Amino acid sequence: MTKRLESKYKIDRRMGENIWGRPKSPVNRREYGPGQHGQRRKGKLSDFGVQLKAKQKLRGYYGNISERQFRSIYDEAIRMKGDSGANMIGLLERRLDAVVYRAKFVPTVFAARQFISHGHIKVNGRRVNIASYRLKVGDVVEIREKSKQMNLVLEAQALAERDVPDYIAVDTGKMTAQIARVPTPSDVPYPVQMQPHLVVEYYSR
Incomplete structure (x- = not known):
């Protein structure tokens, strides 16, 4: 980790x-690049x-x-x-890991990839463990029942720093998400x- x-x-x-x-x-604290020469790398x-x-x-x-x-x-x-x-x-945006992240099932896109590979996600009722799986409009993504109370999921739900975009339809009670439409670049937050x-x-x- x-x-x-x-x-x-x-x-x-x-x-x-x-x-x-x-x-x-x-x-947020240092805007220059990493490493000992990071502050001198700001050339055009x-x-x-x-x-x-x-x-x-x-x-x-x-x-x-x-x-x-x-x-x-x-x-x-x-x-x-x-x-x-x-x-x-x-x-x-139709990658499974992107949708799991956008739906606020997990706090980061990195966590989404790990969450999927560990078998916590189902698509249309079937378990999918491939983060790059391509979703279609209307596919139902859900968290497996036994995974819904994981700390990672509860932490993500409480995040105030981002909202679910309007092209993702999320049912927070059932922990399900669907792509309502394919977004344009201006739709993506x-x-x-x-x-x-x-x-x-x-x-x-």
């Missing part, structure tokens, strides 16, 4: 932004550097998913009709500005 927490906060410091909006983020970024940072920030936000997975999401997004950046966000168009530019170079 320690390693995961440290890497999460390293992402914040490397980006120089509190990308999850967490009150414990070290960026090239176009490539700006695009790379946008990609790393979006990838990091969703639990620092692997580069291979993230690239495959981009590849799928550009094959779809419409704006590729918006398509990327729609695909990312990112604590910092995300620039999916720069991610598309990065991969299309």
